[in-house]
Amino acid sequence: MIDLRLLREDPDRVRASQRARGEDVALVDALLSADERRRSSGVRFDELRAEQKALGKLIPKAAGDEKAELLKKAGQLSADVKAADADRDAADTETQELLQRLGNLVHPDVPVGGEEDFVTLETHGTIRDFAAEGFEPKDHLELGQILGAIDVERGAKVSGSRFYFLTGIGALLELALVNAAMAQATAAGFTPMLTPALVRPQSMAGTGFLGQASQDVYHLADDDLYLVGTSEVALAAYHMDEILDADRLPLRYAGFSPCFRREAGSHGKDTRGIFRVHQFDKVEMFSYVAPEDSQAEHQRLLEWERQWLTSLELPYRVIDVASADLGASAARKFDCEAWIPTQGKYRELTSTSDCTEFQSRRLSIRVRDGKQVKPLATLNGTLCAVPRTIVAILENHQQADGSVRVPEVLRPYLGGREVLEPVSK
Structure with a gap:
């Protein structure tokens, strides 16, 4: 597979390679989109997980209505973390599947054609x-x-x-x-x-x-x-x-x-x-x-x-x-x-x-x-x-x-x- 960083930095080179191979150029854009979802969902998961850990430290120190409110919030956060984790895994799976379908980058000196x-x-x-x-x-x-x-x-x-x-x-x-x-x-x-x-x-x-x-x-x-x-x-x-x-x-x-x-x-x-x-x-x-x-x-x-x-x-x-x-x-x-x-x-x-x-x-x-x-x-x-x-x-x-x-x-x-x-x- 190719380096995803290269795909992000120079997608036109990857498109040109796909075109030279006679392969689907749209695969490049689909992969870019999946990679963006993978990274953004990863960031979202990390943010929610950090918030969940911070909240976990506050709950033992709270009492009464404050504790009840924190526990309610913790329950919602737990659901959000699971959903973000699932989104991240799904985006990662899609990215890897699309990446596996992409051919190697054609060397620039290769003659183009069949x-x-x-x-x-x-x-x-x-x-x-x-x-x-x-x-x-x-x-x-x-x-x-x-x-x-x-x-x-x-x-x-x-x-x-x-x-x-x-x-x-x-x-x-x-x-x-x-x-x-x-x-x-x-x-x-x-x-x-x-x-x-x-x-x-x-x-x-x-x-x-x-x-x-x-x-x-x-x-x-x-x-x-x-x-x-x-x-x-x-x-x-x-x-x-x-x-x-x-x-x-x-x-x-x-x-x-x-x-x-x-x-x-x-x-x-x-x-x-x-x-x-x-x-x-x-x-x-x-x-x-x-x-x-x-x-x-x-x-x-x-x-x-x-x-x-x-x-x-x-x-x-x-x-x-x-x-x-x-x-x-x-x-x-x-x-x-x-x-x-x-x-x-x-x-x-x-x-x-x-x-x-x-x-x-x-x-x-x-x-x-x-x-x-x-x-x-x-x-x-x-x-x-x-x-x-x-x-x-x-x-x-x-x-x-x-x-x-x-x-x-x-x-x-x-x-x-x-x-x-x-x-x-």
Whole structure:
């Protein structure tokens, strides 16, 4: 959530952020009104409570008609205090509910617009000319079947659409990717973490995934637990309700977990293969830093993603995601999109978001710097979303006979294999 003081001091900035997100600007005025009622009712309660305490000291000293009058007044004051307390609680509840619905403030450099209004910041690598090499590229699903690596038919039989099995070399390729990604993250100073896939409502809400993203979240009603769509949720909630010492920052974690997404709004999109699925594994970077360091940390996370994609020898581009395409928690987000030959376009493989103080305020995570205790900043960055990375590797490194060249960075984790060989034609 944002700082209420900022809302009071600069409501136009908050309105502009809501407008850029394509969200309801009227929410800002409703929140301002609720906050004013919360503060005024709080003042009213404090005044009545002080009067009640003062009167309580006079009653034992009074006698006769004076005491009776004071007791009558005390009874009325008691009712007024209860009413003021109820008004204060109601206004506070309304303020908090409205505040939870407000997205993070969009960074001023973010391009304004929707999904297609991103700005390309840079491109890396060379897109292969398969025609010049004399063959038509196969898509990842056909390659996965040739290699004995992907089985979507049995995935659908067992679990339904958008589920799959990774088999044989496909399973080994996932393990190689996870181990290589964790090795890079560990070398960069991240603490490796295996995180829970089920979290409580306060963890999911605190990271901002029960607002606009709630339709994509799986909920286990009997247990009131949520399946995470990213280990960001568990990593953000790891220090929930804690005060960290400033000299511990930055704290950097690399979490590995299964991830679950309903993909509720993606009917008809990416139905072939394993690019968009309901369950997948992912290595996620997560940072806790001082608020003034968040933009620099954002660039660091992006650089680690660049290093990873470069090590996989994939052509990719970096985009500055437009305002209406940001998640509720993100003030700014960069995506790294790899070239997918059979689709003839770049597709998102990794992303990194600067969430500033938004999540730490909701999760009550603070930092002690000398005598001052204040919220800190959180950031996240996908290092390896496994199925999409497999898609990019198979399609970009395929050879005419259906084999796939293994990027050098993965070879030590695949028993030295330089090529994935077909098991069927």
